[in-house]
Amino acid sequence: MSVILNPERGGKRTGYTSRGEGKLKSITERLYANMKKLQQPLNWLENYLDMAEGLLPVSVADFGISGLR
Numbered sequence: 001m002s003v004i005l006n007p008e009r010g011g012k013r014t015g016y017t018s019r020g021e022g023k024l025k026s027i028t029e030r031l032y033a034n035m036k037k038l039q040q041p042l043n044w045l046e047n048y049l050d051m052a053e054g055l056l057p058v059s060v061a062d063f064g065i066s067g068l069r
Helices: 019-051
Strands: 002-006 012-017
């Protein structure tokens, strides 16, 4: 176990953590970074679908873009 020091609280102890929690934090950070990278491509896809309205047999809603966001 290791002590978590919170710099916002002047370096005071905020609790204890095991090594597994550090790995979980790393995975969560990667997840959020990848989600952020998807924002622009999803916007492009949505715009392309809007421009192709009537030309494709599916709608923007069928792609589930808003659910993915």
